[in-house]
Amino acid sequence: MSQQAVNGVSHRGKVLTLDSMNPNVKRVEYAVRGPIVQRAVQIEKELKEGVKKPFTEVIKANIGDAHAMGQKPITFLRQVLALCSYPELLEDNMFPEDAKKRARRILESCGGHSIGAYSASQGIECIRQDVARYIERRDGGIPSSPDNIYLSTGASDAIVTMLKLLVCGEGRSRTGVMISIPQYPLYSAALADLGAVQISYYLDEDKCWSLDVAELRRALNAARQHCNPRVLCIINPGNPTGQVQSRQCIEDVIRFAKEEHLFLMADEVYQDNVYAEGCKFHSFKKVLFEMGPEYSSTVEMASFHSTSKCYMGECGFRGGYMEVINMDPEVKAQLTKLVSVRLCPPVPGQALLDLVVNPPQPDEPSYTTFMKERTAVLAALAEKARLTEETFNTVPGITCNPVQGAMYTFPRITLPQKAIDKAKEEGQVPDMYYCMRLLEEEGICLVPGSGFGQREGTFHFRLVH
Amino acid sequence: MSQQAVNGVSHRGKVLTLDSMNPNVKRVEYAVRGPIVQRAVQIEKELKEGVKKPFTEVIKANIGDAHAMGQKPITFLRQVLALCSYPELLEDNMFPEDAKKRARRILESCGGHSIGAYSASQGIECIRQDVARYIERRDGGIPSSPDNIYLSTGASDAIVTMLKLLVCGEGRSRTGVMISIPQYPLYSAALADLGAVQISYYLDEDKCWSLDVAELRRALNAARQHCNPRVLCIINPGNPTGQVQSRQCIEDVIRFAKEEHLFLMADEVYQDNVYAEGCKFHSFKKVLFEMGPEYSSTVEMASFHSTSKCYMGECGFRGGYMEVINMDPEVKAQLTKLVSVRLCPPVPGQALLDLVVNPPQPDEPSYTTFMKERTAVLAALAEKARLTEETFNTVPGITCNPVQGAMYTFPRITLPQKAIDKAKEEGQVPDMYYCMRLLEEEGICLVPGSGFGQREGTFHFRLVH
Incomplete structure (x- = not known):
């Protein structure tokens, strides 16, 4: 039924219907919070209402939400946030001096000394300075400028903003x-x-989900027939696949981006979540600069980080940043204008980010506790990664690559033909059918591999540790 | 220079340039944080560096940012936020029991009892329940369902999301x-x-910026020649114009929307900011329901509110909500899916919103202080509104309507022909030229009327109280 038809009839229907809404929005899919999670929430309600099930609670392993899974917040972060929220606490003796010092510095950089004031749209300046210094330390001294840092409402916000800038053309x-x-x-x-x-490029499951430049090239050449490829997105460490890219691989990717004139987007939100021996996180920026001025002065790039993952897991605060490199100054002015329309990222999330990039130092009173808590969280995540991989690989019909980083396992499942047929009968993708059965029978909520994409004929699911 | 040209040359330029970026983004303008504000920030830096100016500080009256203008946060709100941030404080005796009770309730509704967990994408359920009850109280008992409430990252976020759903078609x-x-x-x-x-419709400056349905009809009929009008946006109390719509006017608008088959968007973020005698805030929803089932069961509407204005002024927390009415259930499912991609609004902002819609009650310990602070803020805003209007109307060349509500004055300025000519010489809109001079000479930062739109040949500026 077309919109005209709706408008034409004498008893008119609704203005906004499935037929007359934005068609792009209809095409959006987001499995991490899709039908399976909606069913999980329903089941939770049914359990509360006393409906009998073969289980007593739903285990939600669908989303990387550390605190919801029982991880405790880091004391120092929360102390400073409480001080910023209610500065009268600065007079209290219960808070360590370094927490107060951080809170005072943040408050002084806020309008009216309140985190309730809007900040600059790009983010509070002194926090952007701290982010730049953090990046410099991380990358062994390669310079970073606060002018290139944009604070954001989680990494998602910055990623979408960056993509929006890049999209143009028709047909x-x-x-x-x-x-x-x-x-x-x-x-x-x-x-x-x-x-x-x-433009889809496939990671190689047989080689621990590694990325191969030949596959990038295949995908690019195929795409050139029907669109104008301009952007290459990389997630490292990988989500949902948990691989950690080698330095060599990153170098190859950067060379490819330069040759093919692509804008690089490096999603590095799991940069502190690296577990496997012999694996190390290399930032795209560091590798880019180590490749010399031919690359470091030409390849355009944005890199993304967040307060939601790593040891913090503070998803609810929606903190994050992006660093842009080699961006055309006129485009940067447009970016600054664009983010100003939404006024500013949430200031508590900005404050939190400041603590992440400027944590307690060895000579400060909070250092010992902070390091203890941080180490414990990262060790627990590493242990869960190891355990999950080991356990899955003992289960017939499930095979699982080593989990090198991030917070997920993405095992492959072999489904019996009977199950595949049954799924088709019910009009479901087989791995969705599998995950739905697992939810109904065991109370475990996973996201099927089809929500992330997988090679035709293979089936997976993502489990959060 | 076309993108092809850029790609074609042997020494290739940047991937992302002004010529090859998203053309829609280039068309975006946002004067509230535009060039005049950027210049103000520059001047502030110059003052810090010791540059001599005819003033010692910049007065930023460009944006409704209460805390930055010196308004103090409401104690109760900040106590609960501190408790939510650092729940160890629940053991402390310094906080009143009602603040602790609110914090416990919020924490219990969070995953892992932490505001660091993601919430449901639509917002925390118990907070949506509180919002629904608040709307029912406000509207004299007209029912509101938590299922129709979507919490958001400030009102801006919800407004953009709603517009996005509604946009479709070509040419x-x-x-x-x-x-x-x-x-x-x-x-x-x-x-x-x-x-x-x-589609622009003009408010009537001669009638205190009131809205006239005849003007709506004129604008609509003209627009039908070149597009498909589907949405009518209303801001009440008005921004930047400060008028408060009469009940009769709202009824006329609703009738018009029904007749013309338009989706109504009611921006009501200043609902507590009503100062003028004889003026009262009427919510669009209440009037809609009082018009009987012919209207209340058909007219599609979304109404927006925020934690950034009213007596709270907590802009930095980016809290807000929208209520959707008579929305097609299939579209609502699409809306829920769309907001899930960004995971959730910032949880501290959600917590803050909960306190705004569920404030201390007369029998609770924080009530007296809360009411005293709230009343003082609103009285100060009313006094500033009165004073500004009065003062402006004594200045030759400036005329100003009564400020009935919101937080702004939008006076009309008569510019001498010499100033208009000078502005044209410098390639500036005359009121931008005026505001720029005022900034350079007096250190006062205003937004020119051209940033909000005005009738051809008239000039204004917006001043924040």
Whole structure:
């Protein structure tokens, strides 16, 4: 039923219907909070109402939400946030001096000394300075400028903003964006919303989900037939696949981006979540600069970080930042204008980010507790990664790559033909069918591999540690 | 220079340039944080560096940012936020019992009892329940369902999301959105970004910026020639114009929306900021329901509120909500899916909103202080409104309507022909030229009327109280 038809009839229907709404929004899919999670919430309500099930609670392993899974907040972070929220506490003796010092510094940089004031749209200046210094330390002294830092409402916000800047053209000139398969579905959702063309490149499951430049090239050449590829998105450490890219691989990717004239987007929100021996996080920026001025002065890049993962797991605060490199100054002015329309990222999230990039130092009173808590969280995540991998690999029909980093396992499942047929009968993708059965029978909520993308004929699920 | 040209040359330019970026983003304008504010920030830096100016500090009256203007946060709100941030404080005797009770309730509704967990994408359920009950109290018992409440990252976020759902079609079928002139520039910015058609209707400055349905009809009929008008946006109390709509006017608007098959968007973020005698805030929802089932069961509407204005002024927390009425259930499912991609609004902002809709009650220990602080803030805002209006009307060349509500004055200025000519010489809009001079010479930062829109040949500025 077309909109005209709706408008034409004498007893008119609704203004806004499935037929007359934004078609791009209809194409958006986001499995991490999709039908399976909605069913899980329903089951939780049924359990509360006394409905009998083969289990007493739903285990939600669908989303990387550390605190919801029982991880405790880091004391220092929360002390400073409480001080910023209610500065009368600065007079109290219960808080350590370094927490008070951080809170005072943040408050002094806020309008009217209140985190209730709007900040600059790009983020509070002294926090952007701290972020820049953090990046410099991380990357062995490669310079970072606060002018290139944009604080954001979680990493998702910055990723979508960056994609929005990049999308243009119609038909065969429409912007194409390369994303990995499997991918984190924010990317496919944002591309659908923006009406951009998704270019899928496959990670190699047989080689521990590694990325191969030959596959990038195959995907790019195929895409050139129907769109204008301009952007290459990388998630490292990988979500949902948990691989950690080698330095060599990153170098190859950067070389490819330069050769093919692509804008690089490096999603590095799991940069502190690296567990496997012999694996190390290398930032794209560091590798870029180590490749010399031919690369470091030309390749355009944005890199993303967040307060939601790593040892903090403070998802609810929606803190994050991006660093832009080699961005055209006129485009940067447009970016600054664009983010100003939403006024500013949440200031408590900005304050939290400041603590993450400027944690207690060895000579400060909170250092020992902070390090103890941080180490314990990261050790627990590493142990869970090891345990999950080990356990899955003992289960017939499940095979699982080593989990090198991030917070997920993405095992492959072999489904019996009977199950595949049954799923088809019910009009469901087989791995969705599998996950739905697991939820109904065992109370375990996972996201099927089809929500992230996978090679045709293979089935997976994502489990959060 | 086309993108092809950039790509074609042997020494390639940047991937992302002004010529090859999203053209919709280039069309976005947001004067509230535009060039004049950027210059103000520069001047502040110059003052810090010791540059001599005819003033010692910049007075920023460009944005409704109460705390930055010296307004103190409400004690109760901040106590609960501190308790939520650092629940160890629940053991402390310094906090009143009602603050602790609120904090416990919020924490219990959070995953892992932490505001660091993601919430449901629509917002925490018990907070949506509190919002629904608040709306019912406000509207004299007209029912409100938590299922129709969507918490948001400030009102801006919800407004943009709602517009995004509504935009579709190409060419003459492209969605048209009616907005007032003068308007709050979030609307024009969002429409540019979404590639929707802006339909301007003018408020009547001679009748205290009131809205006339005949003018709505004129604008609508003119627009029907080139687009598909589907949405009518109203800001009440008005921003930047400060008028408060009469009950009769709201009824006329609702009747018009029904007749013309328009989706209503009611921006009611200043609902507690009503000062003028004889003026009262009427919510669009209440009037809609009082008009009987012919209206209350058909007219589709979304209404927006925020924690940034009223007596709270907590802009930095980015809290807000929208209530949708008569929305097609299939569209609502799409809306829920769309907001899930960004995971959730900031949880501290959600907590803050909960306190705003569920404030201390007369039998609770924080009530007296809360009411005293709230009354003092609102009285100060009313006094500033009165004073500004009075003062402006004594200045030759400035005329100013009574400020009935909101937080702004939008006086009209008569510019001497010499100033207009000079502005044209410098390639500036005359009121931008005026505001720039005022900033350079007096250190006062205002937003020119051209940033909000005004009738051709008239000039204004917006001043924040």
